[in-house]
Amino acid sequence: MNLNKLLETIPKTDLHCHLDGSIRPQTMIDISRKDxxxxxxxxxxxxxxxxxxxGKCDSLKDYLNKFDIPxxxxxSYDNIYRITSELLEDAARQNICYMEIRFAPFNHLQKGLSLKDVINASxxxxxxGRKKYGIASNLILCAMRHESPEMSKDLVNTAKDFIGLGVSAIDLAGNEADFPPEIHREAFDMAKYYGLHRTVHAGETGNPANIIKSIELLNAERIGHGVFAFKxxxxVEYLKRNNIPLEVCITSNVNTSAVNSYKEHPVKSYMDNGIIITVNxxxxxVSNTSIVDEFKYLVKYQNFTLNDIKKVIKNSIDYSFADKKDKDSLNFKFLSFVNDMHI
Ligand SMILES: [Zn+2]
Structure with missing residues (x-):
């Protein structure tokens, strides 16, 4: 089997995928006509x-403007349900077996839904999706950096009622340049106390100090992007020593000009340095990509080998926020594939 075919068929995960950035354009048109x-x-x-x-945006802010229509x-319940369901259908077609879907529920209250309604729709x-497409998934609820600490606490208080029912974690997303992580410290303390997992977007724009702050002050177990750790x-040592995985999204980093090109992304040097890498x-x-494309870019521009790919997928299973039952089943699926294909 050639490598491209293998990338399509090998069981994969996607741990960092924003629902509002991953809507089929035809669905945007259908819903807009209907509503x-x-x-x-x-x-x-x-x-x-x-x-x-x-290609490239001028900045992360410019990239974030692409979310206005989504x-x-x-x-509405129906629209959020449909968009989530289609994302899972598209993911399952790429042999993604487990997905962590994230979005910010507070962005979806403009027409009368409550936080709980929004979460329930998804x-x-x-x-x-488990029954229809055979794909396991969980939600990561995003607190937004520019919003008040009270809103983040409200989000955590609502999220805790869905632990074990489809919500596995909270995240902090949005404009990193103007809003440092510590603003939302209390909400993340509460999340840890309640048993919600934590991931934080950090080091996506130029400030590597945000990565350590997110781990030490917000109890982050994983870091979204972390591109600028190399500065x-x-x-880099801290991430390695504390076994904190990076959720790498290479095309997005090219789009936002966090890196100049696929070739210049530090992902391969991070991996060779012993940092735990996941690919998402x-x-x-918005980034006009898919998980298979992301792996293809890593092979083409970063010299990823088959062993690198296997390692990244195994990392993603082991450091996912899935429960034990799902993790066992994902490991079984992945390892059976690897053994059957003798790869
Ligand atoms: Zn993100």
Missing amino acids: NISLPSYSISELEKYVKVS IKIMQ IDAIKD DSHV TDNTT
């Missing part, structure tokens, strides 16, 4: 200019 929401265009090729990045349409799709060798999409629509 009388105005779009800049109703042709897919035109609409894609507003919701996808081609958030407008994700304001969880119902997750439950059905401070202490941060971030936003399949």
Whole structure:
């Protein structure tokens, strides 16, 4: 089997995928027509200019503007259910066996839904996705950096009622340049106390100190991106010593100009240095990518070998926020594939 075929068939995970950044463009058009929401265009090729990045943005802020239309349409139970369900269907087609889907519930209260309604819509799709597409998944709920610490605490208080029912973790997302992690410290302390897992976007823009702050002050168990760790060798050592995995999303980092090119991304040197690496999409629509594409880029531009790929997938299973039963089943699926294919 050639490597490209193998990348398609090998059981995979995606631990860092934003629901609002991963909506089928046709679905945006369908929902907008149904709900009388105005779009800049109703042709897919035109609409894609507003919701996808081609090449590079000027900044992370510019990238974040691509979420305006998705958030407008994700304001009802049916729409959130459909979007979650389609994401799982698309993931299962790529042989993703386990997915952690993230989004910020507070962005979806504009038309009368409560936080619980929003979470339930997505969880119902997750439950059905297991039966319909054979894919296991959990939600990671994002607190937003620019929002108040009280809102983050409200989010954690709601999330705790869904532990074991489809919510596995909380995250901190949004504009890293202007809002440091410590603002939301109390919410993350509460999350730890209640038994929610924690991941934090950090070191996605230029500041490597945010990575250590996120681990020490917010109890982060994983770091979203962490691209800029290389700027401070202490941060690299810290990640390694404390076994903190990075959720790497290489195309997204090219889009936001965090790195100049796929070739210049530090992921391979991190891995060779002993940092735990996972490979993820971030936003399949906004970044115009898929998990198979992400692996192909790593092979093409970062000289990833088959052993690197196997290691990354095994890391992702072991450091996922799945429960023991799902982890055992994922490990069984992955290891059986590897043994059967003699790879
Ligand atoms: Zn992200």
